[in-house]
Amino acid sequence: xxxxxxxxxxxxxxxxxxxxxxxxxxxxxxxxxxxxxxxxxxxxxxxxxxxxxxxxxxxxxxxxxxxxxxxxxxxxxxxxxxxxxxxxxxxxxxxxxxxxxxxxxxxxxxxxxxxxxxxxxxxxxxxxxxxxxxxxxxxxxxxxxxxxxxxxxxxxxxxxxxxxxxxxxxxxxxxxxxxxxxxxxxxxxxxxxxxxxxxxxxxxxxxxxxxxxxxxxxxxxxxxxxxxxxxxxxxxxxxxxxxxxxxxxxxxxxx
Amino acid sequence: xxxxxxxxxxxxxxxxxxxxxxxxxxxxxxxxxxxxxxxxxxxxxxxxxxxxxxxxxxxxxxxxxxxxxxxxxxxxxxxxxxxxxxxxxxxxxxxxxxxxxxxxxxxxxxxxxxxxxxxxxxxxxxxxxxxxxxxxxxxxxxxxxxxxxxxxxxxxxxxxxxxxxxxxxxxxxxxxxxxxxxxxxxxxxxxxxxxxxxxxxxxxxxxxxxxxxxxxxxxxxxxxxxxxxxxxxxxxxxxxxxxxxxxxxxxxxxxxxxxxxxxxxxxxxxxxxxxxxxxxxxxxxxxxxxxxxxxxxxxxxxxxxxxxxxxxxxxxxxxxxxxxxxxxxxxxxxxxxxxxxxxxxxxxxxxxxxxxxxxxxxxxxxxxxxxxxxxxxxxxxxxxxxxxxxxxxxxxxxxxxxxxxxxxxxxxxxxxxxxxxxxxxxxxxxxxx
Numbered sequence: 001x002x003x004x005x006x007x008x009x010x011x012x013x014x015x016x017x018x019x020x021x022x023x024x025x026x027x028x029x030x031x032x033x034x035x036x037x038x039x040x041x042x043x044x045x046x047x048x049x050x051x052x053x054x055x056x057x058x059x060x061x062x063x064x065x066x067x068x069x070x071x072x073x074x075x076x077x078x079x080x081x082x083x084x085x086x087x088x089x090x091x092x093x094x095x096x097x098x099x100x101x102x103x104x105x106x107x108x109x110x111x112x113x114x115x116x117x118x119x120x121x122x123x124x125x126x127x128x129x130x131x132x133x134x135x136x137x138x139x140x141x142x143x144x145x146x147x148x149x150x151x152x153x154x155x156x157x158x159x160x161x162x163x164x165x166x167x168x169x170x171x172x173x174x175x176x177x178x179x180x181x182x183x184x185x186x187x188x189x190x191x192x193x194x195x196x197x198x199x200x201x202x203x204x205x206x207x208x209x210x211x212x213x214x215x216x217x218x219x220x221x222x223x224x225x226x227x228x229x230x231x232x233x234x235x236x237x238x239x240x241x242x243x244x245x246x247x248x249x250x251x252x253x254x255x
Numbered sequence: 256x257x258x259x260x261x262x263x264x265x266x267x268x269x270x271x272x273x274x275x276x277x278x279x280x281x282x283x284x285x286x287x288x289x290x291x292x293x294x295x296x297x298x299x300x301x302x303x304x305x306x307x308x309x310x311x312x313x314x315x316x317x318x319x320x321x322x323x324x325x326x327x328x329x330x331x332x333x334x335x336x337x338x339x340x341x342x343x344x345x346x347x348x349x350x351x352x353x354x355x356x357x358x359x360x361x362x363x364x365x366x367x368x369x370x371x372x373x374x375x376x377x378x379x380x381x382x383x384x385x386x387x388x389x390x391x392x393x394x395x396x397x398x399x400x401x402x403x404x405x406x407x408x409x410x411x412x413x414x415x416x417x418x419x420x421x422x423x424x425x426x427x428x429x430x431x432x433x434x435x436x437x438x439x440x441x442x443x444x445x446x447x448x449x450x451x452x453x454x455x456x457x458x459x460x461x462x463x464x465x466x467x468x469x470x471x472x473x474x475x476x477x478x479x480x481x482x483x484x485x486x487x488x489x490x491x492x493x494x495x496x497x498x499x500x501x502x503x504x505x506x507x508x509x510x511x512x513x514x515x516x517x518x519x520x521x522x523x524x525x526x527x528x529x530x531x532x533x534x535x536x537x538x539x540x541x542x543x544x545x546x547x548x549x550x551x552x553x554x555x556x557x558x559x560x561x562x563x564x565x566x567x568x569x570x571x572x573x574x575x576x577x578x579x580x581x582x583x584x585x586x587x588x589x590x591x592x593x594x595x596x597x598x599x600x601x602x603x604x605x606x607x608x609x610x611x612x613x614x615x616x617x618x619x620x621x622x623x624x625x626x627x628x629x630x631x632x633x634x635x636x637x638x639x640x641x642x643x644x645x646x647x648x649x650x651x652x653x654x655x656x657x658x659x660x661x662x663x664x665x666x667x668x669x670x671x672x673x674x675x676x677x678x679x680x681x682x683x684x685x686x687x688x
Contacts, residue, residue: 063585082593090591100586103685104604113600114590146685166590 012039013072014170014201015060020069022052022059029055030066031225039169042202044212044233047222048248053205056222057172060203061092074169090118093163097175099155101147107134107158108143111165119166126165133161137191153184157191164195171195173204209253213237221245319343323656329649347653348660351644355660358479358634359643365410365471369482372407375400376489384675387682401490408478408486410470412463418456422449475553479634481664486553487635488622488668491560495621496614498561499568500607504598506573517569524566530627532559537631556628564621571613575606608683615676619669626661636661 015037022030029052037043045053058064059071062078062085071078073088102110111130115121121129134140137157139150147155156176163171173192177185189211196202196215206212212219212233219236221229221244229236229245237253240246279285292302322342326349327333333344348355357366379400382393402416426449434441478486505517524532536555544550579602587597607614629638640657644650650657 061589063588086591086593089589092589094586094589096582096586096589098580098582100580100582102583102586102601102605104608104683114592117596117600118591148686162590 010039013037014039014041014074015203016070016072017060018070020059020066020071022055022064022066022068029225030059033069033227035220035227037170037201037203039201040199041218042196042200042216043204043218043220044216045203045205045220045222046207046209046212046248047228051222052225053222054174057094057174057203057205060170060172061089061094063094086118090114090166091168092170092172093166093168094172095156095159095163095174095176097178099147099152099159099179101155101159101162103147106144106146107139107150110147110158111162114162115165130161130165133164134158136164136194137161138187151184152180153187156180156184156188160188160191160195170201170203173202173206175205175207177206177208207252209237221248223248325349330652343656344653345656347644347650347656351639351650354480354639354644355636356480357482358477358639360477360479360634361473361482362471362477365473368407368410368470372404373482373485375403375407379404384679406470408482409473409475410468411472412460412468413470414456414460414463418453418460422452422456425449425452475551478553480639481636483628483633483635484622484625484665487557487560487625487628490557491564491621491625492618494557494561495564495568495617498565499572499614500603502565502569503572503576506569507576520562521566521569524562525570529560529563529624530630532563533627533631535559552633556631556633560621560625563624564617567617568614571610571617572606574613575608575610576602578609579605608680611676611680611683615672619672622669622672623665626665636664 013036015035017033017035020030020033021028033056035056045056047053055064059066059078060073065080066078074091076084076088076091078084078088101107102113105113108127108130111134112123112126115126115129116123119126131140131143134143137160139154139157139161142150142154142158147158150158160176176192177188180188185208189208192202192204192211193215202215204211204216216233218230219233220227221236221240221242223244229240229242231241236245237249240249276282280289293299318341320343322337322340323345324333324336324342325345327336327344327346328350330344330347333342333346353363353366357369361369379397382389382391382397399420402420405419406413406416426445429448430441430445432441433444502517502521505513506521508514508517533556536559537552540550540555583601583605584597587601592600626635626637628635629641632638634642640661644657645653
């Protein structure tokens with residue numbers, strides 16, 4: 001395993017995971033996960049399906065409960081204390097594979113809901129922030145439409161804007177482009193690239209290896225609930241160390 | 256005519272043809288009839304058969320309706336006037352109009368009170384029904400309406416509904432203060448505060464003479480007619496929807512005690528016929544109260560019907576909750592919304608929208624089921640017809656007219672509810688418009 005200390009972008013720790021284990025019933029999904037993420041890092045998590053990569057990032061904002069070990073996000077320890085969980089969630093943005101926009105609210109309301117109710121931001125201000133981020137993801141003209149009236153790529157960009165409106169310090173992406181048509185993948189990836197360029201701490205579960213090469217400063221490869229290999233993208237793709245990684249890369253890059 | 260060059264391939268039109276109307280069989284009513292009524296042989300046979308059936312129904316019922324007698328003293332009068340011809344004896348409706356609407360014991364000089372309450376009902380429910388178009392400030396009147404309506408219909412001291420209202424307001428403020436600490440402290444604190452207010456208020460009102468009141472008090476046993484159905488229907492529907500929501504959420508709760516209380520309640524109530532519950536309300540419940548307590552029959556019936564309807568509504572809403580993708584819960588969680596916010600802002604608006612047809616189904620059924628109270632000797636619309644009116648010597652035997660009238664009243668209300676719900680569903684659609 002490569003030394004993570006070499007790759008850090010800043011000295012400040014954003015996420016610290018130590019000895020974390022998780023089971024679904026008797027199935028051991030995550031085994032002895034140790035991971036430290038520094039502020040400003042862009043990490044891509046890859047691996048075959050069922051390897052636990054989505055479960056790992058869903059543990060970071062406590063959408064999934066871990067049974068052993070500790071997870072510290074931005075200095076807050078994730079425990080069963082609901083106040084800590086809500087605090088972490090309001091600092092960590094998440095983008096889902098299936099967007100999960102709220103279909104009964106307009107795009108603008110989707111973006112202002114959490115700032116108004118969780119952060120207690122005044123409505124006017126929340127709307128200004130929302131429009132700012134909608135402009136950033138290049139769909140301000142859709143603000144008054146409903147999610148059902150937008151294309152998949154547009155919906156995913158709204159989902160990113162919705163997360164950004166909470167001014168999160170960390171963004172989690174759970175296969176953000178897997179449910180999209182090929183021509184829409186690029187518009188979402190472009191948004192993510194510009195986010196990375198601004199120095200956002202990002203953890204992405206994705207199969208977009210081009211994105212990993214371009215943006216990531218670290219690639220983590222997982223298999224069977226364990227971190228098998230992690231390295232800088234150049235090293236990871238050109239010179240993989242473990243047999244499992246080589247096999248995986250040959251399968252996804254082979255054609 | 257254009258000049259055709261017969262033997263050449265090249266062709267040039269020199270005059271344009273004028274626009275001609277389509278043939279008669281291809282337009283207007285003839286086209287419509289040909290396509291919809293006489294498209295082919297079986298279709299034509301069915302059309303003719305339907306026309307015959309409609310003719311016989313109208314031939315039998317129209318004379319009865321049009322020839323009806325609206326002014327007579329009794330069924331014998333009707334028969335004399337009709338002299339054997341077909342015709343309904345609608346005079347019973349005009350002669351017993353007030354009894355059908357208000358029951359036979361409500362003081363006649365006070366009929367204006369339930370009438371005003373009825374008219375204000377529309378003002379009160381409009382902000383709820385048309386929440387997109389009516390500013391939310393009008394909900395204040397909706398909140399005050401139950402107390403106002405109680406005072407109008409039952410009369411008596413105005414202090415009684417005011418004390419009830421003050422109890423709720425005090426409870427609400429206590430809730431607002433304590434809920435930050437924990438949900439349970441807020442809830443029980445609010446209940447305790449309200450009970451204290453009601454108890455003190457009860458002591459004060461007990462010392463006053465109800466005969467001095469601005470409005471003559473009318474006892475619950477004097478309520479009757481369609482008014483009773485409307486009271487029971489409105490109160491029970493508006494109580495059972497929030498209780499149903501709470502039960503549905505409770506059934507999904509991760510706290511085992513709450514979950515099991517809700518499951519047992521829902522399954523027990525659903526497993527028992529409503530009529531049994533009404534008998535319990537009427538007879539059995541009295542054994543559970545200390546002797547001498549006079550627990551109002553209407554309140555007992557309201558409790559039972561509400562319990563019954565809320566169990567059904569809870570199941571309908573549970574279906575709506577189950578139909579929501581888990582992604583909606585996760586998205587709400589991931590934004591840091593707490594449980595109450597996630598439910599109120601994200602989950603329930605969507606789950607309730609899905610549940611509208613089911614809820615309306617229960618509400619319409621409940622409203623019609625209010626006629627079951629006639630079985631426990633309350634004189635609602637059906638109770639009035641079966642009891643005082645049909646049993647009287649004047650109108651003994653006027654079945655069709657009376658029950659037809661009851662059916663018509665219920666149909667108007669239920670059809671209205673159904674139309675409203677369809678409108679609401681369209682209104683809440685947010686997909687491609």
